[in-house]
Amino acid sequence: MSKLSIASIVLAAILVSSVAAPEASGQIGFQPRHGDEIMVCGQFYRIGTPVKLWMDPQGFDAYRTQRLFSTFETRKWKETVEEMKAGKIDFVSKPQELNPDRFGLRYESTPGSLTPEQLEQVRGGGWTLPLLQEKVDQFVLHFDACGTSTQCFYILHDRRGLSVHFLLDADGTIYQTLDLKERAWHATKSNDRSVGIEIASIGCYSPANAEKTFAEWYKKSPEGEIGLIFPSFVRGSDRFAGKKLSPRRPQPVEGKIHDRSYVQYDFTQAQYDALVKLTAGLCDIFPRIKSDAPRSSEGTVLNRLLTDDEWTKFGGVLGHYHIQLNKSDPGPAMDWEYYLSETKKQLERIQSQ
Numbered sequence: 152m153s154k155l156s157i158a159s160i161v162l163a164a165i166l167v168s169s170v171a172a173p174e175a176s177g178q179i180g181f182q183p184r185h186g187d188e189i190m191v192c193g194q195f196y197r198i199g200t201p202v203k204l205w206m207d208p209q210g211f212d213a214y215r216t217q218r219l220f221s222t223f224e225t226r227k228w229k230e231t232v233e234e235m236k237a238g239k240i241d242f243v244s245k246p247q248e249l250n251p252d253r254f255g256l257r258y259e260s261t262p263g264s265l266t267p268e269q270l271e272q273v274r275g276g277g278w279t280l281p282l283l284q285e286k287v288d289q290f291v292l293h294f295d296a297c298g299t300s301t302q303c304f305y306i307l308h309d310r311r312g313l314s315v316h317f318l319l320d321a322d323g324t325i326y327q328t329l330d331l332k333e334r335a336w337h338a339t340k341s342n343d344r345s346v347g348i349e350i351a352s353i354g355c356y357s358p359a360n361a362e363k364t365f366a367e368w369y370k371k372s373p374e375g376e377i378g379l380i381f382p383s384f385v386r387g388s389d390r391f392a393g394k395k396l397s398p399r400r401p402q403p404v405e406g407k408i409h410d411r412s413y414v415q416y417d418f419t420q421a422q423y424d425a426l427v428k429l430t431a432g433l434c435d436i437f438p439r440i441k442s443d444a445p446r447s448s449e450g451t452v453l454n455r456l457l458t459d460d461e462w463t464k465f466g467g468v469l470g471h472y473h474i475q476l477n478k479s480d481p482g483p484a485m486d487w488e489y490y491l492s493e494t495k496k497q498l499e500r501i502q503s504q
Contacts, residue, residue, distance in 0.1 A: 189317075189429070191331040191436055192280045198432040200425045202325045211304040211318065213328035213335070216251035218309040220386065242312035243336070253307075253314040257286060257334040258343050278332035280436075287331070288439035288466035289345035290430060291338045294415075294480040296354040298368060300326055301387025303349050313337065317348040317429065320387070321379060321396050323421030325429060331436075340462075341474050346433060346440075350422060355415035355482035358405065365403065369416055377401050379419070399423060399486070406483025408454050408472050415484035423490060430468065430490075431497035441467035442494045444487055452487040468494075 187202055188195040205212040211219070217226040225234070228251045234240050244250040256274060258264035265273065269282065293315070295303035300318035304326070307313045315337040318326040329335055337347035353368045355361075370380045379396040381388035398417040405414045418426075434442045445453045445465055456476045457465065470485065471478040 189325075189327050189331070189432065192278050192283055193330065193332075194280065196432060196436060198325075198428045200323065200325065200428045202327060204327050205329065211300070211308070211326050211328045213253050213308060213314040220305045220309050240310045242310070244312050250312075253312055254329055254336060255334040255342075257283075257332070259334075261343055264343070273332075276330075276332065283332055284437055284439070287344060287346060287437045289341055290433055290440050290468045291341055291345045291347045291471060291474065292468065292481040292485070293337065293347065293349045293471045294352040294354045294482055295349040296352070296480075297349075298351055298353045298381065298385055299387035299390070300324070300349070300351050301390070302385050303351065304328070305386050307349075315347040315349050317346070319348055319350045319422055319425060319429075321351045321381075321391060321419055321422065322394060323419070323425040325425055338471060338474050341469070345469075346437075348426070348429070350418060350426070350481060352415075352418060352482070355408075355413040355479055355484065358412055358414050361403065361414040365416065369398070377416075396421070398484075400484070404484040406454065408479045408483060409456060409476060411479075413479055413483050415482040417484040417486065423486070423493070427490065427493040427497050430494045431501055434494070434498050435501050439466045442498055443467045443491055444469065445473055454483075 184195075185197060187197050187199055188204070189198055189202055190196075190204060203210045205214065216228045216231075218231055219226075221230070224230075231240070231242075231251075232249060235242050235244075244252075257278075259270065259274075264286070273282070295306075295318070297303040297306055298321070300320040303318055307315065314329060314335040316327060316329050316331055316333075316335050318328065320326070331346055334342050335347055336342060337349075338345055353364060356364055367382055368380060369377055371377055377397055379391070379398070381391050396419050399420045400417040403414045403416050405412060407413070430442065434440050444467060445457055445461060447453055453473065455472075457473045462474065468491070471480040
């Protein structure tokens, strides 16, 4: 991590600390945020692109046991359990478990990963940044198959009882739902060691099934430009009224994942720009997350499931499909070389300051 980055984290911690001595900080009372901070171990780190935290107005809070999008009368956990039992919502937690959590404790069930003393320390959230830096070495990319971050949080939090650290909306807005010290539930065996992000996109489809779905989400203008449209029934669609958003590349991208063919429209330029800044920030905070993806002996990014040995040894940026055979995200339209090249440039800028 660069000296500047360490200093910025320490300074942010001082500014938000309620016990900071006035003569040390020169200021007391409420302090402004810049609006581009992510949070790790309770400390702010600026990434240079808009971020909404879970405690912000219109943020998405994965700590809450209440459902955000149910009626006000049925939002509480008791009513959620009743709907689980009735089969109205498909929480991953079974009704008989009565588990309101959408996240967990990193490495709590992995013998030997934490000493008994460390486990006791972190069980209430008491991770230190150095300890977390030892344990986190992967950044997992998903497309949300929902199209908007609002719809994604509804599906994850209200209907499935899952979580992810970050959501990336179509206009490049990043939402952080949990401190990075938490074990979000997004990528099975990688949850202990990873940070995860859901990128707003309707996703990829087989060539035979893509046209109908794409017609609901993409429209060609009279000038021949492809633009994103948002069906009114999708939560968060009103955010994009009047905004012109387009996939970074105008034509659908076809490619293979796990030897199966898929078609997908690219993410928006705003999403790439924000993702680059977030990824560079994460690589700076967590030195074990390398700014690269799994590659073949020829140097191309792998489009298949990693073997157990490959997965164990890899620290860096992964697609969900690298972890699970039944997943295809972030899809064939992810421009890995562009994204990773820009991330490395951004990381060099951070670490040269």
